[in-house]
Amino acid sequence: MVLILFYFYYQNNQLKRKNKQKDIKQKIQLNIINAAIDSQEIGRKKIASFLHDDINSLLSSVGLHLNTFTAQNNIQSDEITKAKAILEEVHDRLRDISHELIPVLLVRFGLLYALEDLCEKNSNSNLHFQFSSSIPTKKRYIEKFEMNIYFIVSELLNNIIKHSEASKAEIALHEKNDRLIITIQDNGKGFTIGKLNETEGFGLNRIRARIKKLKGNFNITSKKNEVTGTTVKIEVPI
Numbered sequence: 001m002v003l004i005l006f007y008f009y010y011q012n013n014q015l016k017r018k019n020k021q022k023d024i025k026q027k028i029q030l031n032i033i034n035a036a037i038d039s040q041e042i043g044r045k046k047i048a049s050f051l052h053d054d055i056n057s058l059l060s061s062v063g064l065h066l067n068t069f070t071a072q073n074n075i076q077s078d079e080i081t082k083a084k085a086i087l088e089e090v091h092d093r094l095r096d097i098s099h100e101l102i103p104v105l106l107v108r109f110g111l112l113y114a115l116e117d118l119c120e121k122n123s124n125s126n127l128h129f130q131f132s133s134s135i136p137t138k139k140r141y142i143e144k145f146e147m148n149i150y151f152i153v154s155e156l157l158n159n160i161i162k163h164s165e166a167s168k169a170e171i172a173l174h175e176k177n178d179r180l181i182i183t184i185q186d187n188g189k190g191f192t193i194g195k196l197n198e199t200e201g202f203g204l205n206r207i208r209a210r211i212k213k214l215k216g217n218f219n220i221t222s223k224k225n226e227v228t229g230t231t232v233k234i235e236v237p238i
Contacts, residue, residue: 059091103150111146112137112173115153119171122157127166129157133173141180141238145214149180149236152210156184156232164188166229175238179216182234190222190230211236 063084070080106114112133119129140146153171160169166188173182211218216236222229 059087063087063091106146106150107143110138110140111149112139114146114150115171115173118150118154118157122161127161128168130168130170131172132170135173135175145238148210148214149182152207152234153182153184155207160184160186160188160230163191164230178238179235180238182232184232184234185229187229190224190228 066080066084066087069075070077103114103117105117112135116131116133116137119131123129141149157169157171160166164186166186169184169186169188171182171184173180175181207218211234214236216234218232218234221231221233
């Protein structure tokens with residue numbers, strides 16, 4: 001009996017040790033992912049600011065000097081006209097890139113405006129994104145919080161576009177007990193949750209890491225080839 005009790009005691013300790021090691025490993029992995037995400041976001045802001053404030057300002061200055069020079073000297077040239085057109089095109093492309101890195105609507109007007117705009121931009125004749133919110137549109141949250149939520153929703157919308165074969169998706173936001181609740185639902189083909197956990201194709205670890213960092217949680221409901229599609233529910237403290 002003593003030997004049996006000792007054996008079970010030993011096995012129990014071994015199991016506890018393995019579970020503890022597994023928890024530590026998961027925490028380390030989440031910390032690494034979050035560190036990479038933070039680094040990317042800082043990089044995004046720096047690059048977007050550099051492109052918008054520095055490079056675009058220089059291009060605008062070049063265009064202004066060129067216009068002034070041609071006006072003062074009454075010069076008409078196909079080469080100068082082409083150069084002006086190229087400058088305008090470069091200016092527009094850099095502006096678009098900086099807006100993709102850090103959406104202007106997100107910075108200037110907040111999360112709700114930016115998410116509504118994101119739904120409109122991604123809607124087309126094959127897939128329509130419907131946005132709804134019970135939160136006042138003008139409400140603002142902390143900048144880093146808004147940025148995290150925006151990129152979480154953006155990642156999930158990309159998954160719907162790439163993988164779901166849906167024709168309709170709904171994004172709904174509301175607040176309850178000082179928590180922001182986001183529900184994203186589509187009418188696509190669905191998938192097997194177990195297989196989703198085994199693959200990085202959906203960027204699931206990045207989404208998990210962001211939500212974990214916000215001390216929130218999320219749940220995915222889906223079945224492969226079911227007409228109910230997929231439902232993602234996210235809850236994060238405000």
